[in-house]
Amino acid sequence: MADFSLTTLFVVPVAQGSTFPSSGSTQALTPGQVGIFTNAYVATTTPGTAPYFYVAQGRDNTYLQGSKRSDKIAGGTIALTGNVQTIRPAGSNVTEWYKTVGVPTPTVQETEVTGWNVKCGDIVTMTLRLHSSYIDTLYFNGFTRSVTVQAPCCDCGGDPCTTVDEEALINAFIEKLEATAPSFLDPTGSTGSNPDNVYLSTFLEFSQPTVGTLLIEGKPLTRYGQPCDVAAFPFEYDRMYFRTFVYSGPATTADFIVADACNIVATATVTQTANYASGTSDEVIQLEKNFYSYQAGYLKHLYRMAGYNGNFESWVSAGTTYDLYYIKFNEYEKSAYQWGDYIYEDSMVIIACPTGAASTALSAILVNALGAVTTV
Numbered sequence: 170m171a172d173f174s175l176t177t178l179f180v181v182p183v184a185q186g187s188t189f190p191s192s193g194s195t196q197a198l199t200p201g202q203v204g205i206f207t208n209a210y211v212a213t214t215t216p217g218t219a220p221y222f223y224v225a226q227g228r229d230n231t232y233l234q235g236s237k238r239s240d241k242i243a244g245g246t247i248a249l250t251g252n253v254q255t256i257r258p259a260g261s262n263v264t265e266w267y268k269t270v271g272v273p274t275p276t277v278q279e280t281e282v283t284g285w286n287v288k289c290g291d292i293v294t295m296t297l298r299l300h301s302s303y304i305d306t307l308y309f310n311g312f313t314r315s316v317t318v319q320a321p322c323c324d325c326g327g328d329p330c331t332t333v334d335e336e337a338l339i340n341a342f343i344e345k346l347e348a349t350a351p352s353f354l355d356p357t358g359s360t361g362s363n364p365d366n367v368y369l370s371t372f373l374e375f376s377q378p379t380v381g382t383l384l385i386e387g388k389p390l391t392r393y394g395q396p397c398d399v400a401a402f403p404f405e406y407d408r409m410y411f412r413t414f415v416y417s418g419p420a421t422t423a424d425f426i427v428a429d430a431c432n433i434v435a436t437a438t439v440t441q442t443a444n445y446a447s448g449t450s451d452e453v454i455q456l457e458k459n460f461y462s463y464q465a466g467y468l469k470h471l472y473r474m475a476g477y478n479g480n481f482e483s484w485v486s487a488g489t490t491y492d493l494y495y496i497k498f499n500e501y502e503k504s505a506y507q508w509g510d511y512i513y514e515d516s517m518v519i520i521a522c523p524t525g526a527a528s529t530a531l532s533a534i535l536v537n538a539l540g541a542v543t544t545v
Contacts, residue, residue, distance in 0.1 A: 174497055174517035177239050178460045179203050179226050180453060180484040187526035189214060189534060195236045198227030201484045203520070205534050208241070216538040217244055221262075221501055224518055230480050239518045241501035244538030264515065265497035267543040268532070271448025271490035271524045277387035278410050279441040285381065286434045287333045287417075289323035293434060294420045295342055297385070299372055301409040311411075314369050315420035316345040335381040342383060343375045372409060385413060387443055404455035408445055413437035448491040453521045457483050460519075491521040492528040494535060494542070 182201040190197070190204040190212035197212075198204060203226045204212045207219035216222035225238035243262045287293055296315040304312045318341040320333045347370045374386045390407050415435035446452075461481055496518040522528045536542055 174515050175240075176460050176517040176519060177224075177237070178456050179224055179237070179239075179518070179520045180457065180491075181520065181522040181527055181531065182484045183486040183489055183523050183527075185527070187530040189530060195223075195225045195238060198225060198236050200227045200229040201482075202227045205538075206238070214534050214537075216534065219538075222538060224520060226484075229482055240498070240516045242496060242498050242518070242538075243501060244540070261498075261539075262501055263496060263498045263539060265495065266539045267545050268492055268494045269447055269545055271492050272444075273446055273449055273490045275389070275406070275408070275446040276441060276444045277389060278439060278443040279387075280385045280411070280413050280437055280439050282383040282385065282413060282415060282435050282437050283381060284436040285333065285335050285338065285415075287320045287335075287338060289320055289333050291320045291333070291434075292418055293318055293320060293338070294416055294418060295346070296414045296416075296420065297369060297373070297411055298414075299409060299411040301390075301407045303407055304372075304409065312367070312372075316342065316348075316369075317419050318342055318345060336377065339377045339381070339383045343377065346370065346373070346375045373411070385411075387411065404451050406445055408443050410443045448493055448521070448524070450485050450487050450489050450491070453491050453493075454483060454485045456519065456521070457481075457485065485521075486523075490524050492524050492532075494518075494520040494522065494531065496520075496535075496539070 181203045185202055190202070191214045193212050194210045195204075195206055195212075203224070205214070205216050206223045206225050207213050207216065208221050209219075210223070213219065213222070221241040221243040223238045223241065225236045227236050228234065241262070282295075294315050294317040296313065298310070299312040318338070321337045321341070323333065348368065372388055374388060376384045376386075378384050387409050390409060414433070415437065416432040417434050418432060497515060498518075499515045520531065522531045532542060
């Protein structure tokens with residue numbers, strides 16, 4: 170569902186450190202400096218004692234405008250008067266309050282295959298189905314490949330064998346899973362790789378950390394190309410995840426999820442899920458572009474020519490990881506703004522703060538007014 174909240178982004182400069190102003194008005198803010206201010210426009214580190222507070226930031230470009238600030242945020246820690254929102258018992262106008270912790274490195278999926286129920290000489294197939302934004306563009310319902318091996322024979326004398334050499338079985342699977350795509354012979358007679366026949370080891374790594382365990386890990390994904398265009402949206406990353414099925418018998422063209430649901434002979438357990446990096450400097454730079462038109466007094470669009478970007482300011486430091494604080498709230502006065510008779514405008518404040526001491530200090534200030542923050 171789309172979020173139509175009017176959003177203002179504040180990026181705490183690295184140079185500000187962990188100190189937030191505790192006195193003075195918004196006009197005393199230096200360029201880039203972020204502070205929390207009471208309803209009287211006085212800086213504070215305990216906004217919970219005020220009826221409502223603002224988030225404000227000093228600007229470099231002050232022509233026809235003052236400091237950048239949010240709308241009125243009421244934490245609801247004291248009784249309010251007037252025609253205010255009453256979403257929470259004490260009168261808070263806040264509807265959502267949470268943060269995301271910066272994680273600079275994306276994680277890849279890890280799956281362990283264990284619990285083999287295979288006898289000597291059995292035919293066993295492993296099918297992997299991979300998904301990502303790019304993969305699903307190329308392949309309907311994911312990139313699906315199967316490999317089939319015969320369980321190694323056992324020397325059991327005259328007795329039927331009930332167990333198999335799991336180490337040998339897994340090694341046989343790894344050999345086939347790591348096999349590359351077949352080559353092709355071009356018209357000139359030279360041999361090369363087939364670009365249309367990708368293979369499982371393009372995306373995955375296979376190992377046997379302990380006897381009886383097959384570990385399948387996704388490979389780190391490469392970063393997308395970055396266009397040299399200030400108005401472009403270059404922050405885009407892929408995420409690859411996969412499903413694993415091990416069943417008896419040869420591979421089939423039928424839907425293996427249905428056809429072999431009763432023939433599963435090993436357990437595939439996801440021990441680590443694939444996820445994106447968060448709070449990177451690239452992500453926050455993109456947010457600055459996305460929300461630029463909401464926080465500039467004029468020149469509402471980020472044009473390609475620098476001369477038209479007089480109001481655009483970036484306070485992001487390359488290579489820095491940020492925690493992001495989200496505060497969504499309704500208008501402080503019920504009748505101030507509304508889209509219709511029953512639909513009131515709401516706002517969103519996002520504060521990107523460098524992880525570490527600065528984020529800890531900011532969190533304490535905001536918790537004073539809004540209560541404990543939920544980490545998502």
